């Protein structure tokens with residue numbers, strides 16, 4: 001799912017291309033993508049785009065007379081900018097917005113249709129689409145700490161809950177926790193003042209670093225490589241690849257249909273987190289919002305075909321028989337030697 005850095009770079013590219021430009025026509029490949037009936041989407045035609053903004057992980061186009069178009073890309077939705085010289089490619093186009101400068105295409109890979117469009121009238125209707133999470137790039141440490149500790153959740157859950165923090169999802173939460181050297185299953189209210197400050201610094205640093213990196217990669221072009229599994233990520237999507245900080249193979253916990261990637265040396269004090277009991281803890285701690293339910297469904301379809309290696313001590317082969325999982329305790333294994341030769345990198349995609 002495109003998160004804050006991806007959405008920010010999309011918005012910057014859109015600003016140069018459609019801000020102040022008149023939307024000439026809208027084409028919907030399927031009526032299902034449009035989740036509102038009134039005002040009709042045709043009411044946006046022949047009107048200029050007067051503003052662009054991000055709400056959570058949504059992109060919002062403003063039109064005169066308090067009209068808004070909310071684009072939610074969900075997991076597999078992406079934007080493309082098409083001109084006479086540049087045609088669309090790859091995933092099927094679900095909707096396109098024609099301007100005199102070019103066309104904005106919303107594509108969605110796969111067969112599941114989750115990306116959505118909402119046409120709204122009035123600020124109240126727009127505000128109803130804001131999950132309410134704190135903007136971490138502009139808030140203070142005390143506001144961050146208050147949001148983080150308002151309830152006692154795992155760090156993974158707290159960071160990715162759109163009602164707590166805005167624009168952070170599965171990918172950047174993994175990167176942030178690795179940067180902060182904190183365990184994804186540590187509970188928010190158990191952090192020390194120093195750890196909360198470190199997490200806050202890492203949230204800002206990772207989101208800013210990735211926004212700058214994606215901006216530089218796109219250059220003057222429209223961003224075309226938006227992915228949840230960027231090759232430069234430290235841990236997300238890097239199962240069994242060496243940690244860029246210490247070389248230890250990155251581990252993975254699956255819970256519900258989601259997953260956490262972490263370095264057992266940098267983040268969990270050398271402990272390997274057992275899959276079964278940890279996944280139960282995370283599952284219980286997972287919100288039941290529509291957005292997250294949709295994320296689970298998509299992840300399930302994505303990972304169905306991939307087998308789950310049980311957590312193993314680092315000296316064992318990844319495909320050795322799984323240990324018997326404890327039903328009531330988090331099993332851990334010590335890393336026995338920091339200087340082991342690293343297992344071959346395995347990528348799941």
Ligand SMILES: [Zn+2]
Nearest residue numbers: 243246263266
């Ligand atoms: Zn490490």
